[in-house]
Amino acid sequence: MASESAGAEDDSNVSLFEGMVLSTPFDLLPLPAADAVDSAVLVFKNAEDTSSKKLEEWQSSMESLEIKKLETEIESCLISEARLQLEHAIDSLVEDDEKEKEMLTRKGDILAKELDELLTFL
Secondary structure, eight states: OHHHHHHHHHHHHHHHHHHHHHHSOGGGSOHHHHHHHHHHHHHHHHHHHHHHHHHHHHHHHHHHHHHHHHHHHHHHHHHHHHHHHHHHHHHHHHHHHHHHHHHHHHHHHHHHHHHHHHHHHO
């Protein structure tokens, strides 16, 4: 029974202490405790500011990366399109050259025949 009343007394003392600490303004705390609280608040605010700045830097960096990614994708599409057009142009030139070669070969054959005919007359 004595231990129950001691336990109840301890609980009421803890509650009383918590009430005093929570309801006591910081300026009534002993100086070292007030300094510790002020220091902790300052550290917390500095951490919040640093965290906020780092988050903004990270977001800005991510936006820059997204923009760079889009630019790279656009450049890649443009390069692919230019490559396809160049391949088509080269294919067309090769085809034109082959046609011209065939035509010149036929003309050469015709001229060779005409030359043979002229030589037979002489």
